[in-house]
Amino acid sequence: MTHYDLAIIGSGSGNSIVDEAFADRKVAILEKGTFGGTCLNVGCIPTKMFVYPADLAAEVTHARDLGVDLRLEGVRWREIRDRIFRRIDPISVAGRSYRADRQEHVTLYEGHARFTGDRTIDTGTGATITADQVVLAAGSRAVVPEIEGLDTVEHHTSDTIMRIDDVPGRIAIIGGGFVAAEFAHIFGSFGSEVTLVNRSEALLRAEDADVSHRFTELAQRRWDVRLDTTTEKVEAYDGGIRLHLRTDGATSVLDVDTLLVATGRTSNADGLDLHRTGVEVDATGLVVVDEHQRTTARGIWALGDISNRYQLKHVSNQEARVVRHNLLHPDDLIRADRDVVPSAVFTSPQVASVGITEEEARERGVRYVTARRAYGDTAYGWAMEDHASFAKVLVDPDTGLLLGAHILGAQASNLIQPLIQAMSFGQTAADVARGQYWIHPALSEVVENVLLGTAEAAPSPSTRG
């Protein structure tokens, strides 16, 4: 049985731990799938490479409203797809080969890893190994709900949908979260008839309710959005797929060519036989870690989607940096910072958020003032004839510190950054608004305006701009 100083299960964010500082350690990396993990191969990177051309295609409609007659002459899906994966696949291949062939102190085991005892791992390749330190970085996987007939028809998750051969004529997407919103934008912009089948009464329900409701309204103008709707059964029908739906007790059928299931992701902790090594898992399936990313078992660490509920790459990356430091400096452990975790949905319009929502503030009894400003009330938003987008913030009336920020609209993922910075560094709304120049007439003035708006607002219940 080979012994290692360090074994890492999962080659996504876990792979980034091993740099030159580990040159004198004997390292095993265990990977059961494509080297490089979710973000690179089937997640953040390829989706955004589809989102960008989708943004371009979607501009045609908006441009017409502003007096510019563009024509979308076609979308060369296969060319787009092949360009994307011709760029991504070699990165995965090169990353694999670097570990497998070029680093003598690293051994890559390509199989499904499972624990058989205390820091003893069956690599799934015929070899069992032991290690002083183990990092669990095995990520998460798409959840496919039990729906009658689903196993009898071809259906996709985000893992496979980006490799299909043609833009579907009609696509149904089950779910109303991040993945559903991004792929609805991609396929809708590329010409598919998109139907979103959503169990609850609004899309992007984890967002602030103002954002979720506005996004739902806008989505209903672009796509067929079935709210409060469950899929009871699916079946092959006339060369395609028939979904049997139920909305408020009424049944209907929906015929499509392609079906995407986008109903969340779950931790891969359940595939590792963690009970054999004393690692605790919580009721939701996440590996339990402390602020230093230590699990409940000595010498075992965890990071990323296997152990955090955020399921975001920037969080996994930060946790990987924390684990890396802590492996190298056992007497000087650092903490993962989960105080200010932002996210963005790259759909249309973009949605970005950080901190608490107004609903959470109310539920927790947190005192707040809130303001909301429309893009259209700033010069650039006006130039864009934007009548839908807005920024909203919640501020603590006693300290002036930001509690949360929520933006729906063009460039939301970039516009929110000064607000993330303010929350991270403890800057007050007033200081951020007035302690710097805001370029006129840039779109960022909406952020300046919404911060100024909180000075005029009365403490909760909310005051709207």
Ligand SMILES: Cc1cc2nc3c(=O)[nH]c(=O)nc-3n(C[C@H](O)[C@H](O)[C@H](O)COP(=O)(O)OP(=O)(O)OC[C@H]3O[C@@H](n4cnc5c(N)ncnc54)[C@H](O)[C@@H]3O)c2cc1C
């Ligand atoms: C479609 C999509 C789009 C996304 N877009 C964004 C985005 O824009 N921004 C963002 O911040 N986040 C995004 N995410 C989320 C982000 O991709 C994940 O949060 C992140 O990649 C998780 O990293 P990880 O290292 O925890 O896991 P992963 O990167 O998934 O790595 C885990 C690895 O472990 C391997 N593994 C699992 N079990 C075993 C086992 N038993 N033995 C051996 N190997 C095993 C897996 O094969 C995998 O390669 C997206 C996710 C999806 C699905």
Ligand SMILES: NC(=O)c1ccc[n+]([C@@H]2O[C@H](COP(=O)([O-])OP(=O)(O)OC[C@H]3O[C@@H](n4cnc5c(N)ncnc54)[C@H](O)[C@@H]3O)[C@@H](O)[C@H]2O)c1
């Ligand atoms: N831009 C980004 O950062 C980005 C993009 C894509 C994915 N991700 C990450 O990947 C994760 C997974 O994304 P997702 O969209 O699959 O999950 P999600 O949690 O965002 O949304 C899941 C959706 O499926 C619905 N749902 C759950 N179970 C269902 C069932 N049985 N039947 C019908 N509907 C059901 C939920 O109500 C929700 O609308 C996200 O949590 C996100 O963090 C991030």
